[in-house]
Amino acid sequence: MESKKELEQITNCALCGNMCKDSCPVYLATGNETVTPQKKARLILYKKKAFIEDEKGFFDVMFQCAMCGACKINCLYDNFDLRDSIQRERSEAFRKGILPDETRKQVEIFAKFGNPDGERQLIQKGAGNLGYLVSCSTYNDQQLLKAVEKILTKSKEQVQEFGGADICCGAPLYYAGDLEGFKKAAKKMKREIEQRKLQKVITNCPACIKMMTEIYDEVGIHLDVEFIHTVEFLAALLKEGKIKVNKANATATFHDPCILANDIGITTAPRDIIKMLGFDIKEPVYSGKDTHCCGGVPAGKIADSKLVSSVNAMRTSELKETVADVYIAACPTCKVALSNIDIKDVAEVVAEQIING
Amino acid sequence: MSKRGEVPSKFIEKVKGAVGEENISQTECDLISYSLDYWLYGVFLSQYGKLPSLPSVVISPKNSQEIQSILKYANEYKVHITPFGAGSGVLGGAIPIKGDAVLNLQRMNKFISLDETSLVAEFEGGIIGANLERELNHRGYSMGSIPQSFHCSTLGGWIATRAVGQFSTKYGKIEDMVLGMEVVLPDGNLLNIKPVPRRSTGPSLKELFLGGEGTLGIVTKAVVSVHPLPERTIKQSFAFPSVEVALEVVRKILRGDAKPAVVRIFDEPETARYFGQIKNKVAIIFISEGETDFVELEGRLIKRIAEENGGETTGEKLVDIWLEKRFDIGLGPIIMQQGGIVDTIEVVSLFKDAANLYNDMASAMRAVEGAISVSGHYSHFYREGACLYITFAGFPKDTSRYYKDTWTAAMEATLKNNGSISHHHGIGFWRKDFMQEELGPHGVELLQKIKFALDPNGILNKGKLIDGK
Numbered sequence: 001m002e003s004k005k006e007l008e009q010i011t012n013c014a015l016c017g018n019m020c021k022d023s024c025p026v027y028l029a030t031g032n033e034t035v036t037p038q039k040k041a042r043l044i045l046y047k048k049k050a051f052i053e054d055e056k057g058f059f060d061v062m063f064q065c066a067m068c069g070a071c072k073i074n075c076l077y078d079n080f081d082l083r084d085s086i087q088r089e090r091s092e093a094f095r096k097g098i099l100p101d102e103t104r105k106q107v108e109i110f111a112k113f114g115n116p117d118g119e120r121q122l123i124q125k126g127a128g129n130l131g132y133l134v135s136c137s138t139y140n141d142q143q144l145l146k147a148v149e150k151i152l153t154k155s156k157e158q159v160q161e162f163g164g165a166d167i168c169c170g171a172p173l174y175y176a177g178d179l180e181g182f183k184k185a186a187k188k189m190k191r192e193i194e195q196r197k198l199q200k201v202i203t204n205c206p207a208c209i210k211m212m213t214e215i216y217d218e219v220g221i222h223l224d225v226e227f228i229h230t231v232e233f234l235a236a237l238l239k240e241g242k243i244k245v246n247k248a249n250a251t252a253t254f255h256d257p258c259i260l261a262n263d264i265g266i267t268t269a270p271r272d273i274i275k276m277l278g279f280d281i282k283e284p285v286y287s288g289k290d291t292h293c294c295g296g297v298p299a300g301k302i303a304d305s306k307l308v309s310s311v312n313a314m315r316t317s318e319l320k321e322t323v324a325d326v327y328i329a330a331c332p333t334c335k336v337a338l339s340n341i342d343i344k345d346v347a348e349v350v351a352e353q354i355i356n357g
Numbered sequence: 358m359s360k361r362g363e364v365p366s367k368f369i370e371k372v373k374g375a376v377g378e379e380n381i382s383q384t385e386c387d388l389i390s391y392s393l394d395y396w397l398y399g400v401f402l403s404q405y406g407k408l409p410s411l412p413s414v415v416i417s418p419k420n421s422q423e424i425q426s427i428l429k430y431a432n433e434y435k436v437h438i439t440p441f442g443a444g445s446g447v448l449g450g451a452i453p454i455k456g457d458a459v460l461n462l463q464r465m466n467k468f469i470s471l472d473e474t475s476l477v478a479e480f481e482g483g484i485i486g487a488n489l490e491r492e493l494n495h496r497g498y499s500m501g502s503i504p505q506s507f508h509c510s511t512l513g514g515w516i517a518t519r520a521v522g523q524f525s526t527k528y529g530k531i532e533d534m535v536l537g538m539e540v541v542l543p544d545g546n547l548l549n550i551k552p553v554p555r556r557s558t559g560p561s562l563k564e565l566f567l568g569g570e571g572t573l574g575i576v577t578k579a580v581v582s583v584h585p586l587p588e589r590t591i592k593q594s595f596a597f598p599s600v601e602v603a604l605e606v607v608r609k610i611l612r613g614d615a616k617p618a619v620v621r622i623f624d625e626p627e628t629a630r631y632f633g634q635i636k637n638k639v640a641i642i643f644i645s646e647g648e649t650d651f652v653e654l655e656g657r658l659i660k661r662i663a664e665e666n667g668g669e670t671t672g673e674k675l676v677d678i679w680l681e682k683r684f685d686i687g688l689g690p691i692i693m694q695q696g697g698i699v700d701t702i703e704v705v706s707l708f709k710d711a712a713n714l715y716n717d718m719a720s721a722m723r724a725v726e727g728a729i730s731v732s733g734h735y736s737h738f739y740r741e742g743a744c745l746y747i748t749f750a751g752f753p754k755d756t757s758r759y760y761k762d763t764w765t766a767a768m769e770a771t772l773k774n775n776g777s778i779s780h781h782h783g784i785g786f787w788r789k790d791f792m793q794e795e796l797g798p799h800g801v802e803l804l805q806k807i808k809f810a811l812d813p814n815g816i817l818n819k820g821k822l823i824d825g826k
Binding site for chain 2: 008011012013014015016017018019020021022023027028030031032033034036039042043045046049051052053054057058060061074076077283285286290306
């Protein structure tokens with residue numbers, strides 16, 4: 001049992017009227033009451049009180065969460081984040097070896113290669129104390145990586161690019177509940193950053209930023225480095241005139257990645273960029289801090305691939321309804337999840353329209 | 358933990374064929390999740406693992422055709438079905454009280470269409486209110502139905518209970534908003550009630566399902582009236598010396614044909630709780646919204662009548678405070694964790710009885726041993742009368758006894774003052790015992806006959822509202 005305060009908080013949530021359920025993308029995509037925040041809280045409370053007999057079924061529900069933070073934003077109670085309780089249950093599932101199959105495979109691959117994907121080349125280019133971390137999701141998207149590299153070259157910024165091999169923030173292990181594995185990955189990331197003497201690190205992946213700015217501290221690993229998302233870097237380059245772009249004469253819809261909007265709090269920078277690129281923005285029904293998670297990829301934040309597909313399909317449909325000329329995201333994982341609408345990363349759109357530095 | 362209900366295995370097999378294996382569940386987590394709605398005594402007990410009963414199975418259809426098949430099989434195998442909208446009902450209407458099969462309607466949650474010429478929109482019944490309103494707002498419209506359960510109740514649930522939103526004095530209750538609907542009848546047949554403003558084709562069939570609480574059919578789609586988003590909003594508030602004076606002021610304003618969207622009279626305890634700076638007074642808040650010319654005219658009318666009757670102007674701030682707090686039910690769970698019980702009761706009367714009803718009902722509820730707080734507001738107004746909404750909390754020695762006695766005191770005071778025992782929460786199973794006095798023996802018998810005619814096997818939502826005869 002955790003502290004008295006934590007028990008009070010989860011009980012408040014369990015006895016609430018589910019006042020945030022309208023914001024939960026996993027619920028909206030499935031219509032399943034069991035995955036709503038309040039019902040997850042009731043199940044967690046019952047698990048703590050030893051009322052649950054089907055432990056495997058319970059842990060499966062804990063992995064049916066997008067960990068997007070919509071419930072936190074819409075919570076009646078201050079300083080409560082249901083994700084913390086879900087995360088603790090995922091850790092217990094890991095300790096007991098009761099993981100969903102897809103998540104277990106992901107952990108095994110990570111243990112072997114130090115990343116979620118397998119054998120990878122080390123990326124090490126450039127110099128200076130401004131870093132560009134090639135996230136795992138960006139490593140797998142060479143088109144996006146080339147776009148970022150093109151912008152960096154045109155901007156004439158001195159940047160040290162690194163990633164690949166076994167350099168990973170550890171997010172897949174965190175969401176799988178493998179806290180020891182996560183700490184190990186975090187310590188390695190700290191060494192990689194410190195040995196490069198970086199003061200500021202840019203990355204495309206919101207989850208990397210969340211891990212390194214919030215979760216590392218929670219597990220006792222502090223990085224004395226500033227992390228910024230690519231959209232902040234690109235918005236600054238455009239505003240300062242360090243890069244110039246052709247103007248599009250078209251409409252664009254921006255998908256707010258859940259972690260970027262809900263945890264990092266960035267919703268205006270990508271829109272500023274899109275406007276500077278000459279697009280007329282068409283907002284979907286759910287945008288900004290009301291965005292819906294894309295669902296991610298199987299064995300990511302949500303374990304179950306069928307559930308991932310349902311959430312992917314719902315978000316795709318919401319974006320398609322805007323009938324824009326171009327669909328834009330700011331997260332490489334969202335780009336994979338929403339590939340049915342040929343969505344591009346902001347950096348790719350900037351790279352397409354860039355004129356010179 | 359409560360015992361699971363049972364259901365014939367042949368029924369399960371047939372339903373699997375209709376909805377697909379992945380949409381029928383008997384897992385422990387699913388049975389726990391669909392075992393209870395927001396009936397607050399049940400919620401209180403749920404923290405100790407005491408659930409009214411676990412359903413036998415949870416079935417989640419994706420469309421009306423699948424529901425038709427399920428109900429046909431339910432009749433064949435005599436399986437009782439409890440429809441489950443979003444589980445926000447506060448009278449136990451969605452509790453599978455005998456371990457019945459739960460019909461989860463939340464997969465049917467889509468916006469279908471908007472007809473801007475006719476000012477109507479169509480939705481599936483399982484859409485949550487806040488999601489429905491977002492779809493409309495995005496297109497420049499509003500349905501104007503914003504209940505406190507806005508974030509956790511469905512359109513189908515609103516229809517099933519004759520729900521009401523906070524902006525009802527202008528936009529009406531749900532029965533004023535629904536033009537047409539699609540209903541799966543208990544025998545599995547499909548009824549389409551076409552959307553027209555009014556018609557003269559015999560008794561209105563839609564009235565059977567408005568307030569039917571899932572006992573007479575399953576509402577799967579509805580066409581509702583919508584309004585353009587307001588061009589102008591005026592917020593006003595006033596303080597008065599008593600509930601009686603405040604009621605008289607609102608009566609005069611409505612008699613003048615004003616239609617403010619929000620009118621709320623808070624008694625002294627609620628005025629103090631919401632607006633700490635106003636002591637020993639009764640506050641009224643008004644929100645007028647719509648076309649600028651109308652709204653400004655209405656704003657002036659309200660101000661004039663309020664001030665002529667001794668109202669002290671307290672500004673926009675009170676309205677903003679209410680807007681900020683209106684969905685916050687966070688105190689209830691905190692009290693329940695400490696062993697207390699909370700709930701709300703909404704009743705309605707004519708203006709002539711309204712003040713006496715408040716005084717009698719609040720006094721009777723305060724007199725129940727264990728009560729620590731009884732407060733109220735009038736929140737939905739008509740030219741003829743108003744809804745009284747009482748919130749109570751107690752820390753009794755015997756929670757069950759206190760809860761039942763408080764409800765009985767409230768219902769008896771309502772009936773004594775010619776009021777109706779429910780304005781918008783419905784009957785469920787908890788308020789059923791008062792239906793004889795509410796409707797009279799012939800009224801109950803008529804409802805029982807209607808139920809039996811539609812659902813001779815008593816398949817749908819047994820034990821709620823009315824059972825067949």
